[in-house]
Amino acid sequence: MRKILIGLATLAVLGLGAAWWITEPKTxxxxxxxxxxxxxxxxxxxxxxxxxxxxxxxxxxxxxxxxxxxxxxxxxxxxxxxxxxxxxxxxxxxxxxxxxxxxxxxxxxxxxxxxxxxxxxxxxxxxxxxxxxxxxxxxxxxxxxxxxxxxxxxxxxxxxxxxxxxxxxxxLDTKQIANDPAKSAEWNRGRYLVEGLGHCAECHSARTALGGIDEAYRMAGGPNPDGKGTTPNLTPGSQAFAKWSKADIVELLTTGMTPDPDEVAGSMAEVVKNMSLLPKSDREAMAEYIKSLPAKASPPKK
Ligand code: HEC
Ligand code: HEC
The missing domain is CATH 1.10.760 (Cytochrome Bc1 Complex; Chain D, domain 2)
Incomplete structure (x- = not known):
C-alpha cells in the first residue's frame, strides 16, 4: 500500500513537473x-x-x-x-x-x-x-x-x-523555413512571404476545436474572420480557384480585383493594401508559390 502511495505521489509530481515544463514560456x-x-x-x-x-x-x-x-x-x-x-x-x-x-x-x-x-x-x-x-x-x-x-x-x-x-x-512549430534547392529562387521567396510573413494560412485554413490550424485544410479555406461565411480555398482543390492564373493572383494582390471581375472586401481588402506596397516581384513570387500548392478539398460546411 505504501509503495503504491509513493508511486502515485511520484507520478503526480512528475505530472506537475511535465505540466510546468510544457507551459513554461520558451524563447x-x-x-x-x-x-x-x-x-x-x-x-x-x-x-x-x-x-x-x-x-x-x-x-x-x-x-x-x-x-x-x-x-x-x-x-x-x-x-x-x-x-x-x-x-x-x-x-x-x-x-x-x-x-x-x-x-x-x-x-x-x-x-x-x-x-x-x-x-x-x-x-x-x-x-x-x-x-x-x-x-x-x-x-x-x-x-x-x-x-x-x-x-x-x-x-x-x-x-x-x-x-x-x-x-x-x-x-507552435518553431522550425525555420528551409530553402528548397530543387525549386526556383522565386518559389522560395514566395513560400517565405506566404508562410513566414503574409500569414495567409491564418485566415485561409480551417481550425481545430482548440483553435489551431487544421493541417488537412491548411490554405483550403476556413472561417471568415469578418464573421460571415468562409474564406476561399487557395489550392487547386477548388475548381474555381484552380482556373486562376499566376497573373490573376498578382492582379488581386495589387488591385484587389478578381478575374470575375469583382473587388475583394473586408479583411482581404486590408491584406491587399499591404501587398500592393511590395515590389511586384514579391507579389509574383507569392503567386508562383500559391500556384504550386497541392490540391486539398475545402473543409466541410459547419
Ligand atoms: C491578426 C492581427 C495581428 C497582426 C497581423 C499583428 N498583430 Fe501584433 N498583436 C495582435 C494582438 C491581438 C496582440 C495581443 C495579444 C495578447 O493580448 O495576448 C498583439 C500583440 C503584439 C505585441 C505585444 C505588445 C505588448 O504591448 O505586449 C507586439 C510587439 C506586436 N503585436 C507586434 C506586431 C508586429 C510587429 C506585427 C507585424 C509583423 C504584428 N504585431 C501583427 C494582433 C496582431
Ligand atoms: C485577415 C484574413 C485574411 C488574410 C490574412 C488573408 N486573406 Fe485572402 N481572403 C480573405 C477573405 C475574407 C477573402 C474573401 C474576400 C471577398 O470575397 O471579398 C479572401 C480572398 C482571397 C483571394 C481570392 C480567392 C477567390 O477565389 O476569390 C485570394 C487569391 C487571397 N485571398 C489570397 C490571399 C493571400 C495570398 C494571402 C496572404 C498574403 C491572404 N489571402 C491573406 C481573408 C484573408
Missing part, C-alpha cells in the same frame, strides 16, 4: 542578429507582415499610427490589439530588441507570459532574423501614439495565460 529557438537593422528594408517587412492591418488605431487615416485598439471577437473571447508605436509609456518605445523578438517569434511578453495566438506569432516565428531586426529599426521611426487599448475580455479558462503553453506545445 530558446529564436536566432538573433547583433547589428542594428536597416529601417528602409524594415518597411518592406512591415508591409509583408501586415502589422498595420491589426495595430493601426481604428478610424486613423495614417496606417502608421500604431496606437492599437482594434477589436477581434473570437469564440475564446474578445482581444484588442495593443499599442505597438514607439511611445515609451503606452507603446513599445522602451522595449529592447530581445523583448521584441520574444514577442514576435515566441509569443512571450516582457513579463514572461504567453500572448494569445490572435497575434499571429505562429507565422512570424518563421521570420528570418535579419528581417526581424530590420522591422524593429523601421518601427522605431514611426510616430509615438499616446493611449492604450482596452484590456482583453477572455472567458475562463482561456483567461489563464499560462495554459497557452499547452496550446503552443501543440501548434
Amino acid at each position: 530558446d529557438h529564436i536566432a538573433r542578429v547583433f547589428a542594428i537593422g536597416d529601417a528602409k528594408r524594415g518597411e518592406l517587412v512591415f508591409n509583408a507582415g501586415g502589422c498595420a492591418s491589426c495595430h493601426t488605431s481604428p478610424g486613423q487615416d495614417n496606417r502608421l499610427w500604431l496606437g492599437g485598439g482594434m477589436k477581434f471577437a473570437t469564440e475564446f473571447g474578445t482581444f484588442f490589439a495593443p499599442n505597438i508605436s514607439p511611445h515609451v509609456r503606452d507603446g513599445i518605445g522602451g522595449w529592447s530588441y530581445e523583448m521584441f523578438t520574444n514577442a514576435l517569434q515566441a509569443g512571450v511578453s516582457p513579463d514572461g507570459s504567453h500572448y494569445y495566438p490572435a497575434f499571429p506569432y505562429t507565422t512570424y516565428v518563421h521570420m528570418r532574423p535579419q528581417d526581424v531586426s530590420d522591422l524593429f529599426a523601421f518601427m522605431r521611426t514611426l510616430p509615438p501614439a499616446e493611449g492604450r487599448a482596452p484590456p482583453n475580455q477572455v472567458k475562463f479558462p482561456f483567461d489563464q495565460r499560462r495554459a497557452l503553453g499547452f496550446w503552443k506545445f501543440l501548434y
